[in-house]
Amino acid sequence: MVAxxxxxxxxxxxxxGLPPAPLLETCEHVPPAPWAGAELVGGTAGMEGxxxxxxxxDKRLVLPALLGEFAGAVDLIYVDPPFMTERTYRGGRGLAYHDRWQRNLDGYLQWLYETFLLLYRLLAPHGSLYVHLDWRAVHFxxxxxxxxxxxxxxxxxxFQNEIIWHYHSGGRPRRSRGFARKxxxxLLYTRSRQYCFHGERVGPVRGRERRNHMRRQVAEDGRVCWTIHSGGRLYRYYEDERMTxxxxxxxxxxxxxxxxxxxGYATQKPAALLERVLLASSEENDLVLDCFCGSGVTPAVAERLGRRWIACDQSPLAIEVTRERLLQMxxxxxxxxxRVAGTVSE
Known part of the structure; x- marks a missing residue:
């Protein structure tokens, strides 16, 4: 039973059923940019054509436009939507986006609900969806x-995981009473039990730190390991191996x-965060989608790791910043x- x-x-x-999908028109083709002596981490095999x-x-138009070609075909979706902060975000390069809802929680929830409905249709049977929010709306x-x-x-x-990204930022809570929000x-959701996950790619190396009541030993091959007896069995973990x-x-x-x-884009996320998501939940040549691409971190990381990508945003500044970021790679x-056919960029 689901509440x-x-x-x-x-x-x-x-x-x-879906309404007639709008058409997407291509405004620019950007050719590949090889660098002498450099290679993509994932290579280019399988990306021909x-x-x-x-x-x-706006994702309300772009996502339906993508469904005709990509329904059930996207391997990994990461979205970092507006958090319902009631703020307008600007940077040194101008307006990024409005996150103002006039305290209309009902309107925000309907907007978010429609987004999830469309993303679910795009997600492959083995695909994964990461939704990045904060305390304001993640429970909804x-x-x-x-x-x-x-x-x-x-x-x-x-539902598979609730991941807490704890960051060490400065500042104090606005209210004197309460814990700092850091x-x-x-949220990680998947379409089925058979989803891509590679914890061994992103887990920390065990190292020399003692955990539980483990004993440090040197194996016959000279490798240092930690052992522990549990349930009548002996478990052995090597220092140079990655943990879950x-x-x-x-x-x-x-x-x-x-x-x-x-x-120069407000609310920019670090590349290391997206690298962990993509390494854990996608393979080389997999298709990655981000419909709130903002600063362009998702397509940039996907590019570097040899994934195919589709990145969208309704903000002209986000598209400009992302395009420049990609051109520098x-x-x-x-x-x-x-862009959606018939629209004109501001």
Whole structure:
């Protein structure tokens, strides 16, 4: 049984089918950019004939436009949507986006619900969805996702993890009474039990730290290991092996104001965060989607790791910043800039 979240004017606009999908028009083709002596981490095999896509437009139009070609075909989706902060985000390069809802929680929930419904249709049977939010709305998002993934949960999919990204930022809480809020939350949902996951790629090396009541020993081959007896069995773990990654990430810093990685876009996330997500939940040549690409970190990391990607945002600044970020990369696969037909960039 799944609890259902109810709000005013809740409805599934796609229950009776999708409306006619808008068309996407290509505004620019950007050729690949090889660098002498450099290679993509994942190589280029299997990408022949593929062109990555950077799309300007509201996800309400872009996602339906993608469904005709990519329904059930996206291997990994990462989204970092507006958090319902009631703020307008600007940077040194101008307006990034408005995250203002006039305290209309019902409107925000309906907007988020429609987003999840479309993303679910795009997700491959073995695919994974990461939703990045904070304390304001993540508890609502989990109930919405439980509903959208209800059928997937019956097949062993659905909710898999709640990941806490704890960052060491400065500052104090605005209110004198209370604990400082120093983390975001990533929710991981999958379409089925057979989803891609490689913890061995991203887990920390065990190292020399003693855990539980383990004993440190030197194996016959000279490798240092830790052993422990449990349930009548002897378990052996080597110092140079990776552990299963935990669901609390404390080792990835947020981007400081003067961090060289910053490109002038508000709410920019560190590349290390997306690298962990992509390495754990995708393979080379897999298709990655981010419909709130913002600073362009998802397509940039996907490019470097040899994944195919589709990145979208309704903010002209986000598209400009992402395009510039990609152009500075090398080597780089070809990509095209698209927008919904009939719209004009501001």
């Amino acid at each position: 259902e979240l109810i709000w005013q004017h809740k409805h599934n606009p796609y229950a009776a 593929w062109e990555n896509r950077l799309i300007e437009g 998002a989990r109930l919405l996702l439980d509903e959208v993934f209800r059928e997937a949960a019956a097949a062993g999919g659905g 983390h975001d939350t990533l 990654p935990a669901d609390v990430w404390c080792d990835i810093s947020h981007l400081h104001q003067r961090d060289p990685e910053r490109n 090398g080597p780089r696969q070809a990509f095209c800039l698209q």
